[in-house]
Amino acid sequence: MNWDQIEGNWKQLKGAAKAKWGELTDDDLAVAEGNIEAFAGRLQERYGITKEEAKKQFDEFVASQRQ
Numbered sequence: 001m002n003w004d005q006i007e008g009n010w011k012q013l014k015g016a017a018k019a020k021w022g023e024l025t026d027d028d029l030a031v032a033e034g035n036i037e038a039f040a041g042r043l044q045e046r047y048g049i050t051k052e053e054a055k056k057q058f059d060e061f062v063a064s065q066r067q
Helices: 003-008 010-020 026-033 036-047 051-065
Strands: none
Touching: 003 010, 010 026, 010 051, 026 036, 036 051
16 A cells, blocks of 8 residues: 555544554544654654654554555
């Protein structure tokens, strides 16, 4: 799934992301809107992880959604 597809399917992915990362708020997900930088920043804030780890987790999440 490329970034255009992620942005286009963000509403569907949002529910799955909220289930995976329960500490993210609806506002966090609204701000991210499929943008990896914004999403990684929100994960970094909420979970105290590095930006690289946040991006890695998001990439793994997106890959799992393809299945």
